[in-house]
Amino acid sequence: MANRALKMYLNLGLIGNPLSHTLSPSLHSRFLISAGINGGYVCFETPSKDKLPEVFDTLKKFRFRGVNVTVPYKEDVISFMNELDPLADDLRAVNTVLFEEGRAKGFNTDVHGFAETLRENKLDFTGSKVLMLGCGGAAKAVLRCLKDFRNIKLTVVNRDTAKAEKILKFLNFDNAEICDYNYISREAVFDSVINATSIGLDGSPFADMSKIKCTQAAVDLQYKPWVTPFLKCYENSGCKTVNGFSMLVHQAHKAFEIWTDKKACIDMPELIKLCGAAN
Numbered sequence: 433m434a435n436r437a438l439k440m441y442l443n444l445g446l447i448g449n450p451l452s453h454t455l456s457p458s459l460h461s462r463f464l465i466s467a468g469i470n471g472g473y474v475c476f477e478t479p480s481k482d483k484l485p486e487v488f489d490t491l492k493k494f495r496f497r498g499v500n501v502t503v504p505y506k507e508d509v510i511s512f513m514n515e516l517d518p519l520a521d522d523l524r525a526v527n528t529v530l531f532e533e534g535r536a537k538g539f540n541t542d543v544h545g546f547a548e549t550l551r552e553n554k555l556d557f558t559g560s561k562v563l564m565l566g567c568g569g570a571a572k573a574v575l576r577c578l579k580d581f582r583n584i585k586l587t588v589v590n591r592d593t594a595k596a597e598k599i600l601k602f603l604n605f606d607n608a609e610i611c612d613y614n615y616i617s618r619e620a621v622f623d624s625v626i627n628a629t630s631i632g633l634d635g636s637p638f639a640d641m642s643k644i645k646c647t648q649a650a651v652d653l654q655y656k657p658w659v660t661p662f663l664k665c666y667e668n669s670g671c672k673t674v675n676g677f678s679m680l681v682h683q684a685h686k687a688f689e690i691w692t693d694k695k696a697c698i699d700m701p702e703l704i705k706l707c708g709a710a711n
Contacts, residue, residue, distance in 0.1 A: 553672065
């Protein structure tokens with residue numbers, strides 16, 4: 433079925449809100465060219481989850497092969513799936529959808545993307561004191577990766593502490609401290625700080641992180657601008673700063689493989705230049 437589908441024009445896309453910042457169309461266009469596939473990648477900026485049924489009707493009408501899903505709909509789209517990949521089912525978060533034979537199957541490639549980011553940047557959180565900001569759909573993938581590090585000391589800050597507690601319990605991550613945002617107004621030192629929120633995505637400043645010291649690595653799941661509002665908080669602190677571009681590339685590469693059964697070429701410097709990511 434996959435090979436037959438790829439002989440036609442391949443419709444791919446992205447669901448989320450906001451999408452004005454996204455580099456996914458440039459990235460997937462490059463993957464399509466690299467793999468020699470005739471296709472395109474379009475954005476479905478969806479202002480509210482009430483519009484999701486209309487979006488999925490459109491995707492089926494125009495025979496889309498697949499879509500990515502980004503904030504804030506990684507959990508909401510589950511109700512539109514006929515089937516979930518085991519990892520997506522375990523996390524209850526979908527960022528990749530495959531349409532095949534009239535059915536929609538949900539996957540989570542964010543875990544792969546974050547794990548590859550850690551590998552590329554030689555980040556090992558074993559025995560580390562880590563602060564994670566946010567506990568939504570993308571944070572689940574981060575938590576799944578963090579579980580693999582022994583003796584990690586994790587603190588999670590989230591507006592809704594009850595929701596964070598529920599997610600951590602669901603993922604069997606029972607050794608984490610959970611706090612609201614008042615936590616960042618007091619002095620604390622961490623080996624690494626991870627931003628899994630959408631704060632600053634609209635260009636607004638990040639929360640005041642001046643009292644939270646980071647000694648080793650500040651990691652942001654956001655990737656535009658290159659020095660994100662969160663990373664600006666730590667750009668002169670002496671710690672390593674890592675934005676979300678690597679995660680974007682690797683989760684997208686895995687999604688592309690799911691849709692096409694092909695592995696596109698990854699040339700990270702070329703992709704950074706092509707996507708204008710460093711601007």
